[in-house]
Amino acid sequence: MMNEMNDEITVTCRINGGEATLQGDPAGSTVSALRARGLYGVRETCGLGVCGTCTVLLDGEPVSSCILPLYALDGRNVQTVEGAANGEELSDLQKxxxxxQAFQCSFCTPGFLASAQALLDQTEGELSWQEVEEGLQGHLCRCGSYEAINEAVRTCSRNRNCTAGCAAS
Incomplete structure (x- = not known):
C-alpha cells in the first residue's frame, strides 16, 4: 500500500515465521529494513549483490537482500539466520x-548458512565437494574458511537424518 504523502509503502510478510509489517521506501533495500527490525545477522558488505554476506531465504530461495527492494517482500516468507534456530536450540547446520570451525571472523557466516540450508533443503543424499562449491557460489569469505565451510555442509548432507545435531563422520 503506497502512502502518497511521503512515497512510503507498507509491506506485510512473514519474517522467521512471524507476521511482520514493514514501512519504507519501496525501492529501499531489504537488508536495511531487516536490520532496522534488529535482525543484525543480516549484514551488508558490497551493496551490489556479489559477496553473499547479506543472503537471506525468500520463500526458501537464497537472495541478496542488499539488492532486494522492500516492495518484493509483500506476501512473502523471509528467513534470516536468527530464524534458523528453534528457540535457543541451534539448527543442525549451525551446530x-x-x-x-567453519568460520574465523564470522562476518560472512549468516549468508553462507542461508545458502547452505537452501542447498540441503533442495537436494537429497550426500553432497560432493563440487556440489557444495557450486551451491555456495557467489559467497566470499575474506578469511578463507572455504574448506571448513564445505566440510560442514557435506557432513550435514551425510547426516541428514540426525536428530541431535550433525556429528562429524
Whole structure:
C-alpha cells in the first residue's frame, strides 16, 4: 500500500515465521529494513549483490537482500539466520559450522548458512565437494574458511537424518 504523502509503502510478510509489517521506501533495500527490525545477522558488505554476506531465504530461495527492494517482500516468507534456530536450540547446520570451525571472523557466516540450508533443503543424499562449491557460489569469505565451510555442509548432507545435531563422520 503506497502512502502518497511521503512515497512510503507498507509491506506485510512473514519474517522467521512471524507476521511482520514493514514501512519504507519501496525501492529501499531489504537488508536495511531487516536490520532496522534488529535482525543484525543480516549484514551488508558490497551493496551490489556479489559477496553473499547479506543472503537471506525468500520463500526458501537464497537472495541478496542488499539488492532486494522492500516492495518484493509483500506476501512473502523471509528467513534470516536468527530464524534458523528453534528457540535457543541451534539448527543442525549451525551446530556443524561450530563443530567444523567453519568460520574465523564470522562476518560472512549468516549468508553462507542461508545458502547452505537452501542447498540441503533442495537436494537429497550426500553432497560432493563440487556440489557444495557450486551451491555456495557467489559467497566470499575474506578469511578463507572455504574448506571448513564445505566440510560442514557435506557432513550435514551425510547426516541428514540426525536428530541431535550433525556429528562429524
Amino acid at each position: 556443524q559450522f561450530i563443530e567444523s
